[in-house]
Amino acid sequence: MIEGPLPGEKPVLHVYDLKERKDEKVLEDLGSYALSADGKEGAL
Amino acid sequence: MPAEHGNTRDLTQTSNADEDHPTWSPDGKTIAYTTDISGEQQIAVRPAEGGAEKILTHFERGSSTRRGGRQTQSGLHSRTTSIACGGCRWLVASLFRSHATCIPKSTITRGRPTGAGSHTASSAPNQQSGIWLYNTETRKASLVSDPRSNDFQPAFDPAGSTCSFISTRHENPTFSRTEFNIATLKMTGIYVATLKRGAASPFAPQSDEGVGEGRKDEKDRKDERKKEDRKPEPKPLEIDLDGLMARSVPMPIPPADISTFDVRDEKVSNSPAPAR
Numbered sequence: 001m002i003e004g005p006l007p008g009e010k011p012v013l014h015v016y017d018l019k020e021r022k023d024e025k026v027l028e029d030l031g032s033y034a035l036s037a038d039g040k041e042g043a044l
Numbered sequence: 045m046p047a048e049h050g051n052t053r054d055l056t057q058t059s060n061a062d063e064d065h066p067t068w069s070p071d072g073k074t075i076a077y078t079t080d081i082s083g084e085q086q087i088a089v090r091p092a093e094g095g096a097e098k099i100l101t102h103f104e105r106g107s108s109t110r111r112g113g114r115q116t117q118s119g120l121h122s123r124t125t126s127i128a129c130g131g132c133r134w135l136v137a138s139l140f141r142s143h144a145t146c147i148p149k150s151t152i153t154r155g156r157p158t159g160a161g162s163h164t165a166s167s168a169p170n171q172q173s174g175i176w177l178y179n180t181e182t183r184k185a186s187l188v189s190d191p192r193s194n195d196f197q198p199a200f201d202p203a204g205s206t207c208s209f210i211s212t213r214h215e216n217p218t219f220s221r222t223e224f225n226i227a228t229l230k231m232t233g234i235y236v237a238t239l240k241r242g243a244a245s246p247f248a249p250q251s252d253e254g255v256g257e258g259r260k261d262e263k264d265r266k267d268e269r270k271k272e273d274r275k276p277e278p279k280p281l282e283i284d285l286d287g288l289m290a291r292s293v294p295m296p297i298p299p300a301d302i303s304t305f306d307v308r309d310e311k312v313s314n315s316p317a318p319a320r
Contacts, residue, residue, distance in 0.1 A: 009318030016234075016295055018246050018310040023297050026313075033315060036068065039308030041047045 055094060068092065175209055177283065188288045195235075195289075199307050204281045205243060207288070208236045208307055214299035229319055230299040234312060237292035241284040247293050 013027040027044070034043050045052045056063055061081035068075060069092075076089045079099070088099045173196040174189035189195040198209040212231040219226055236246050300316030 005318035005320050009320075011315055011318055013313060013315045014297065016297060016312045016314075018236075018312060021247070021296070030315060033313075034066075035306050035308060035313065036047065038072070039306070039311060043045070 053094075055090065055092075056097065175207075177285065186285050188285060190289055193289070197304060199305070200239075200281065201307050202309060204239070206236050206238055206246065207283075208234055208295075208305070208312065209292075210302050210305065211235050213294070216299055230301055230316075232302040232316075233299055234295040234297065234302060234305055234314060235292045236295055237288050239281060239283045239288070241287065241291070243291075245291070245293055247296060 010028050011030055012025050013030055013033055014023055015026050016023045030044050032044075036042065055075065056077075056079075058079075058081065061079050062085075063077050063079045063081075066075050066077040069089075073092055074089050075092045076087060078085050079088050079097070080086070081088075081097075082099065082102075084103055086099050086101045086103060088097050090097045170191065172191065172194045174187050174191060174193070175195045175198045176185050176187050176189075177198075178185045194212040195209050196211070198207050200207055210232050213235075214231045214233055216229050216231060217226045218229050238245060295312065297314075300314075301319065302314050302316050305312060305314035
């Protein structure tokens, strides 16, 4: 039966810093997201 | 919705329209969104503080999806940007200049004219999505993707030096244990192409050799910090189309199912979907 994500799989919000060349997990278990104009705030 | 205090505000005050895909202009003064107030999905702009709606497009078969939002951000300071629209045509727009142009289908010579979106999914012979750029000054459309690649969701960075996009270039065949089928999982990655030939790749090899921090005096360091804090001024994009895709490099992140991402300053956000 096909039902939902595979065990252990969660949606994660990543932010990659091009300057530092680092990927960071910011948030887990989110649906969708949108950023403010300046990118400093986000709505989930 | 205020970021900290205050009530949610109904900006459009409409009860008879499907409005979606809102996005800010880079200066925060205008919001672009899609609306079907005229019967088909069109792209509109409205002052962020409230005010009259201005519908910028007049598609007979509506416009495409989320890409409109992100690309309109580039539209403010770029002369070259692209958005997929319905009817297998192209909208190219500098939306926040209130200037939009549709390219007739006849100007598209090969491949699938889309920056993303699914409206044109069946229009390409090989079912691959390609990135087109359209110069609103010369009115010339150029396919920059290799026809064999499935590239979509292009986005210029705010400084106008790179074009990032999603592409399904990872091959992750997974064999079924119960039948002779192969599933390809987590095929997508984010790729970054420098717009100007000769520009340094954002992921070029780094070396600290010969760079002694101790040799810099405090004034130099302060100047560097000031320079780093300064926001880049919006300027028209300059793009060397030749070899653009050859200059694209993968962002060093694991393969995933990425359907959308955002580029703000030097931060690229994305939220891969879990495998199902």
